[in-house]
Amino acid sequence: MTGALTGRCALITGGASGIGLAVARAFRAEGASLVLLDLDPAAASVAEELGETLAVKGSVTRKADIVAAFDAAEVRFGPVDICLANAGVSQNAPTLSVSEEEWERVISINLTGVFLTAQEAGRRMIAQGGGSLLLMASMYGIVAAPERIGYCASKAGVAMMAKALSCEWAREGVRVNALAPGYVRTPFLDDLAQRGRLDLDRLKARTPMGRLIETEEVARMAVFLASEQASAVTGQVMAVDGGWTAYGYL
Numbered sequence: 001m002t003g004a005l006t007g008r009c010a011l012i013t014g015g016a017s018g019i020g021l022a023v024a025r026a027f028r029a030e031g032a033s034l035v036l037l038d039l040d041p042a043a044a045s046v047a048e049e050l051g052e053t054l055a056v057k058g059s060v061t062r063k064a065d066i067v068a069a070f071d072a073a074e075v076r077f078g079p080v081d082i083c084l085a086n087a088g089v090s091q092n093a094p095t096l097s098v099s100e101e102e103w104e105r106v107i108s109i110n111l112t113g114v115f116l117t118a119q120e121a122g123r124r125m126i127a128q129g130g131g132s133l134l135l136m137a138s139m140y141g142i143v144a145a146p147e148r149i150g151y152c153a154s155k156a157g158v159a160m161m162a163k164a165l166s167c168e169w170a171r172e173g174v175r176v177n178a179l180a181p182g183y184v185r186t187p188f189l190d191d192l193a194q195r196g197r198l199d200l201d202r203l204k205a206r207t208p209m210g211r212l213i214e215t216e217e218v219a220r221m222a223v224f225l226a227s228e229q230a231s232a233v234t235g236q237v238m239a240v241d242g243g244w245t246a247y248g249y250l
C-alpha cells in the first residue's frame with residue numbers, strides 16, 4: 001500500500017514527545033522515513049518502535065547538531081524533502097519577573113532554533129529542487145495572551161518566518177507553511193496545568209468546539225501540508241485551534 005508520503009524522508013525536531021511524536025507516527029503511517037532530532041534520549045526508543053527512523057540527539061540551538069542530523073538522514077535514507085521545525089518550550093510568567101536569561105532561553109529555542117533548522121533545510125531543499133518545510137508556530141503567534149511574552153513574541157516570529165521564507169523560496173520549489181495549534185493535550189500542557197499555570201476547564205469553555213485539540217489533529221494537517229495534496233499551498237499559518245482565533249465574542 002502506498003501512502004501520501006511514500007519514498008519521502010522527513011526530519012522532525014522535537015519528535016520524541018507530544019505533537020512532534022504524533023506527526024512522526026502520522027508521517028510513518030503515510031510511508032515516509034524519518035529522522036528525529038531531539039535533546040531527549042527517548043527519541044531512540046521512539047525510533048525503534050516506528051522503524052525506518054533514525055534518532056539524533058542534539059539541540060536546535062546548535063547549528064552543528066542540525067547539520068549532523070541532516071547529514072545522518074542523507075546517509076541513511078537520502079535527501080530530506082520534508083522538515084518540521086517543531087522543537088519548542090513554554091514560557092509562562094508575569095513579564096516583570098522574566099529574567100534576561102529566561103527570555104534568551106525561549107527565543108534561542110523557539111525562534112533561533114526554528115531559523116537555524118529552516119536555513120539548513122532550505123539550503124538542502126533548494127539544491128535538491130524543492131521540498132516542504134513546516135514551522136511550528138502557535139495560535140499565540142496570531143492572537144495574544146498575558147504572561148507569555150517570550151512565547152508570543154517567538155511564535156509570531158515563526159509565523160512571519162513562514163511567510164517570508166515562502167516568498168523567498170517559492171520559485172525554488174520549496175513550500176513553507178506554519179502550524180498554529182490551539183491548546184493541545186501534551187506533556188507540555190500537563191506540565192503547565194500541574195504547576196497551576198493553566199485552568200483546563202476554562203480553556204475548554206473559551207474554545208468554540210468546547211474541547212482541547214488532540215495531537216493527531218495537528219498531525220493530520222502536517223501530513224496534508226507536507227504532501228502533494230498541498231502543492232499550491234505556501235506562506236500560510238494554519239490554525240488548528242477548534243475555532244479559538246476566530247472567536248471574538250464574550
Ligand SMILES: NC(=O)c1ccc[n+]([C@@H]2O[C@H](COP(=O)([O-])OP(=O)(O)OC[C@H]3O[C@@H](n4cnc5c(N)ncnc54)[C@H](O)[C@@H]3O)[C@@H](O)[C@H]2O)c1
Nearest residue numbers: 014017018019038039040059060087088138183184186188
Ligand atoms: N501543546 C500545545 O498546546 C501547543 C500549542 C501550540 C503550539 N505548540 C508548540 O508545539 C511544539 C511541540 O510542543 P509539545 O506540546 O509537543 O511539547 P513537548 O514538550 O511534548 O515536546 C517538545 C519536544 O521538543 C524537544 N526539545 C525541547 N527543546 C529542544 C531543543 N533545544 N532541541 C531539540 N529538541 C528540543 C523536547 O525534548 C520534546 O521532545 C512546540 O513548539 C510548542 O510551542 C504546542
